[in-house]
Amino acid sequence: MRPTIPQLDTWNLEGLHRAAEAARANADVLSTSVDDCSRAISAAGGWHGQTKDAAARRIDEEVDHGYEVRTVLLRVADDAADAYAGLKHSKTYVLEQKNLAVTQGFAVAPDGHVTHLDPEKEGDAGVFQLNLLSGLDELERLDTLFGARLRESVGDLGAMRDGQPDITLADGSVQDPDAVAIQLASMSADDRATFLAGLSPEAQRQLVIAAPEKLGSLNGVPFVMRIDANEINIRNALTREKAKPNRDESRVKQLEAMLSPIPNPDTAQAHTDTAAATGKDATPQLGMVDRKFVMFSTEGNGRMIEMIGDMKSGAPGVGVYVPGTSTNLNGSGSNHVAAWNLADKSGSPVFLYMEGDFPQSLTSVSDGAPSPRFAADMAPRLVDFGREIDREVAASAPGTPVSYVGHSYGGSIVGSAEQLGLRADRVLHASSAGTGVFEGGWNNPNPNVQRYSMTAPGDLIGVVQSYPDGGLTLPGGIHLPGNPHASEVLGGDPDEVPGVTRLDTGFYSEENTDHRNEVVFGSDGHGGYWDDRNSTAFQNIVGVINGSDATAYVERGIETRYVDIGLGDNGDGRKEGFDASKAAAAAALADAFGNPNLDPYANPRITDNPQLGEKIDIK
Structure with missing residues (x-):
């Protein structure tokens, strides 16, 4: 009333x-x-x-x-x-x-x-x-x-x-919902979708109550049912975690946050890291909405796929954001906020994709970012989930373009999925680790797919991208192996692949208190723009998702007191490696003399091409 x-x-x-x-x-x-x-x-x-x-x-x-x-x-x-x-x-x-x-x-x-x-x-x-x-x-x-x-x-x-009451199936027969859930688990995703489409909303709800763990992550199950099932699964996981004698307090806070309302990206103005991590928004707003998860599991480091915004006719696009190294369930608050900001800025539903374990180390060859095994494991799952997104788009918003954005290690996951047949309308490699861990080229079923990339000057991922197949020898005889995320056909640098349009990482915004109006550069330039929704780079991601426009790449000369990146350094593995070595040497020397917090990339000055690139239409 x-x-x-x-x-x-x-x-x-x-x-x-x-x-x-x-x-x-x-x-x-x-x-x-x-x-x-x-x-x-x-x-x-x-x-x-x-x-x-x-x-x-x-x-x-x-x-x-x-x-x-x-x-x-x-x-x-x-x-x-x-x-x-x-x-x-x-x-x-x-x-x-x-x-x-x-x-x-x-x-x-x-x-x-x-x-x-x-x-x-x-x-x-x-x-x-x-x-x-x-x-x-x-x-x-x-x-x-x-x-x-x-x-x-x-x-x-x-x-x-x-x-639990029996449910009525499409053919008029009556069955126990637990038995139906077991039957569903043995079906293909397409058969499952057809079967469930024939059930009444009441029967679907009773199925969710009877078997939430089975239905919450099954492909072919409509997203609305998966969301309801995973709300139950998250509640149950929270109850179990709280009952443990040595409970994980970080996990408890995360699960509580996942069950807490958030500002509606269609109407709200802001969402904070504090709210995402604790479920307590410092400034409660009218129009709060429940969070929606179309996949959830406590397996490994914790897994989920969160849907932010609504799949509806009239949305300009659909985005899928795959984050990078160190991503895990307990620490996913900043990833959630970034996805929320993408949904808010683009006016499109955005999926935060975490359906697997990500490497937690930057350096471990067997268990960290250099290892291709995480991408190899998640890529086929992303292909399958892409089919589920296409199914939902066809039902709720026919013709809406779907864009995949892979950041850092996530770029390797997206590239690997494309090698395995991921269908996408647009793909953006943002500071990407490589083009994919499998041999061969991209195999997107959409012949009109548009591909974009962007990497900040001085970002150490540029060195990784540019590793030649046989590795790279740095000054001093230090040999680095080849990029494990480099396709034999495509190489390791998405910025250099023919047919990929490179975008400008540009500048941080006026509102950025750490890098106000500064050029996106150096080690902070690898991911700092994800925390600045008004930066050039973030706006480019928004433009790719909603099909508006983006800023084209401009190569710049940039220097600091310790580093000088000249025109022609980008894409040249030896020059990028040399630039990185100078920065590392400066930091090590400062540490030896009692200044462990020296940032060799601080206070950058543009020496060449300070202007932004031209605007290009995204269609």
Whole structure:
């Protein structure tokens, strides 16, 4: 319902808060009880025979039923908690705006309309009225949204009192949802999609409740079902982590953040690293939305695919962002914010792709960024997920172009996926480690794919890109092996591949307090632009995703007190290696003399071509 302001003044939301706590407590009690029951039957090692077998089967059924009830109780708890937080913030906002208007002599009607006797204050009255109506709109939206969700959950609890209800299939037959989930797991992605399309929304929801772990990451399952399933999976993972005797506090914070609302990229102005890492936004806003995950797993370093924004007709594009070395679930807050900023700036849904383990070391040959095994493992998964994106685009936004952006090691993953047949409309290698770990060229099924690249001058990844196949010998006889992310056909440098349009990394923005208006350069230039949504490089990524425009590459001469990168150095492995060696030597010498924090790339000066490149259309 849409309240009037006097009605809103009487709302007591604390009961909603207490209901959320009660539902969560009951879910925990139920979880502990069924776990104890399961352990008890497992511990009865000296008991054998038909009676034990029958008891074990029955207990397994009840344990499964208990977990399903726990799932719905946790959904009630989270929805009630989110409703409480959102309604409380919106109520406070509306009443504060009303009180402020009244103290300044404005008349506020119960429906939020504002007037003043002085005609000259008509503009101020309009501002107050807009704020009040926006707040009342948000209250109505939240009340409608969470009211429907909670009624649905209460209905589910009633329907599953004596066990999970059977579901009706497209052919009219009735089956147990657990059996259907097992059947789905054995199907191909295409058959799975066809099968699920024939089910009612009610049957789909019951499937999600029965088997969230199976459905959350299965290709062919519609994203809306995967999102619902993974919300359950994340809640369950949080419950399990909190119950551990030596729980991982970083993991707890991350999972809590993943379950917390975020600003809507379609309407909000900003999103912070603090909010992404803790789930606590320093400046709560109207129109907060739930985070959406179409894949989640605690395997390895933690894995996920997050969808930011909505897949809908009229969006200018769809983006897939594959990050680089050191990416992991617990530390994914900055990657999430970068993807949010891309969605916000481009007006397009953006997927943060982390469906596998990334190298956590920059230097380990066997287990770090030099190793191709992580890219080889994730590339085929990215190809398969690309088909799922195409399936969703065809259903929700036909004809919308899909762009893949690989940063650093992520560029090698994207390049390797293209070698295996990833279909894309646009591909951008951003400070990419290479063109792909497999032999042969790119094998994109789209003959009209557009490819772009950008690498900052002085970025050490440029040395990696330029390694010749047989390796590189630096001054002093130091030999470096060939780039393991270099295709035999394409080489290791995406900037140099025929048909790839190189873009300018350009300059940081006026708002960047560390590098205000500075040229993107050196070691910070490898990833610093991802944290500056108004930098030239970030705007270029936005332009590729939404099909607007981008800034073409300009080669510049740049020097600092310790490094001098001249025209012609870019793309020349020996010159880039020599430049990197000078920087490393300067830092080592400074360290030896008590200055361990020297940045040899600090305070860069442009000696050649200070202008930005020309704008080019992205179509």
